[in-house]
Amino acid sequence: MATTDNEVKELIKREYEHGFVTEIESDTFEPGLNEDVIRRLSEIKQEPEFMLEWRLKAYRRWLEMDEPEWAHVDFPKVDYNAISYYSAPKKKEDMPQSLDDVDPELLRTYEKLGIPLHERAKLAGVAVDAVFDSVSVATTFKEPLEKAGVIFCPISEAVQKYPELVKKYLGSVVPAGDNYFAALNSAVFSDGSFVYIPKGVRCPMELSTYFRINAANTGQFERTLIIAEEGSYVSYLEGCTAPMRDENQLHAAVVELVALDDAQIKYSTVQNWYPGDENGKGGIYNFVTKRGACIGKNSKISWTQVETGSAITWKYPSCVLRGENSVGEFYSVALTHNYQQADTGTKMIHLGKNTKSTIISKGISAGRSSNAYRGLVKFGPGAEGARNFTQCDSLLIGDRCGAHTFPYIESKNKSAIVEHEATTSKVSDEQMFLCRQRGIDPEQAVSMIVNGFCKEVFKELPMEFAVEAGKLLEVSLEGSVG
């Protein structure tokens, strides 16, 4: 009485919802990477000299580095010269001055993605910055934010308008030479968001960025920098989608967060890049470096991520807890299906006294996918009274997928306390039978069980994102019952 193979195939065939391609004219660089490409990129962006120097230095570092191979993922070598490093929708004018100047075709794309730049955004009270391929196309709600003193703009704009802030903080958390992909990003990053919350300001609305890869054979290298001054608070949401293409596409982003005394940054991601088809063809390589620095005392950085997309995910949102009593949190749901591979987790680096961190990771594997949690909890000599709690749960659906856990703990301080809990479970036949015996569809049952498994993480997401995440899981799990 199991769901028949044919039914399963039928369900799997249900397509990736965001897989459409937008027909717009774009200016795209020829594939290939060298110093000239970087110079051209910097010139198009009208960057000050320091920025170009910074990029070139990063590029030279990158040339000397090797692609990391330690992650529990397997993919053919990326040919970095087959990728185009810049693609921008052709603009009717030089720069979109307001939403009215944005190509209507582009706006329709965002509408299809469920990202309302106009009224719906206003209703939701969410300020949206949208990055399409390599450029930022629209930032809503500039005015009320400006009134509060909040800066929320494309990073390319920040480089021109706020060079002092950029100079001070860019690369301060993730140095250009931090790792292979961070170096590449530092050399070629094209756009991304910049957020600055002044002292004592509670950002009046959730800030949000949507990333979209559209053009073929392009990489997306966005860069996000968020600075929360003393006593400020900001909640930032990030969503990602890409069209369905047979070739793999590269996405190598860097996100840096800086929290000063008593500041709080809450960073939430729903990552739904195209995962490839049911045979593992195509999909995004998502190689991302995200790190936050709790510089100030009593500061707090909280990462929440729901990772359902991408062919390969390589991502470790981390916290460097330097300030006394600072707090780092990492809540993660990573779901892999078909041939997806994920190696994701976090690093909590405790340097200051009485710093605390919490890690809750939920990995769900279905199909023939592979899902690894990799985490480092480190206590420096000065981390007196620091403590970490880690909970790492894996859920398997079917018997052809894999779940792996690689926890690392390093302690140079005897007073530090670490607690680690890990479980692996299956969506059991008994659970399925109970649900179905109560009249519930198998697909709905799996989705309900998985949502229950993820509950501790979902409750950390802002309300509208939590609903979206639940639905996304449902879609991503389609065809996983067999």
Added chain:
Amino acid sequence: MLSIKNLHASVEGKEILKGINLEIKAGEVHAIMGPNGSGKSTLSQVLAGNDAFEVTSGEVTLNGDNLLDLETEERAREGIFLAFQYPVEIPGVSNLQFLRTAVNAMRKHRGEEEMNAAEFMKLAKEVSKQVDLDPAFLKRGVNEGFSGGEKKRNEIMQALLLQPKLAILDETDSGLDIDALKVVSDGVNALRSEDRAILMVTHYQRLLNHIVPDYVHVLAGGKIIKSGGRELALELEEKGYGWLGIKDEDTSN
């Protein structure tokens, strides 16, 4: 209502049910008794459609329709309810959400409008009182950290919410103290009605003091070897299964 003809079923290649014949009419309460390993639980699992069991021959119809052709969830929507002997936990899924999803699946099947959260909450609270479960249980994960007795009461609460045509109770009395047995029995008795049948599977006759059956069947070696009225259960209690020439592996309690 339910008609079972020459039903054979096996698990992992081993035949457990070896030709069951049973007729149950609406309004009737049947008890199936028998020693451990006789096939009682297998019969309830097979009727509910558990994939782990394979029906090798025979026929089962519910109001004339072939039950064996239907998926588990379709049988449930047609009115088959199984109260589990060992209800499984579903961590993180609130009882309330689980029950509402189930009730709405049934309603949808019947072409009725789905219940919203507020309406359902009200209904669920009333029903939970019927089985003496604190409404706080509705917010907890399905069976998560419930005691044995709470799990059984939760099962009966589900039956009361879903209002099935045929309720199959698999060892609903096991692990209950005398007070809990009373509560659960009251719940089951509340289910009794002219258009509903109840099939109770039990090792011991004590449950039948609280829920008085119309018919009692003795299952042994995968077959019904004796049928009778209420008095058969009493006779069994007095004389033990040995009286019918069967070995009872479990003589405790």
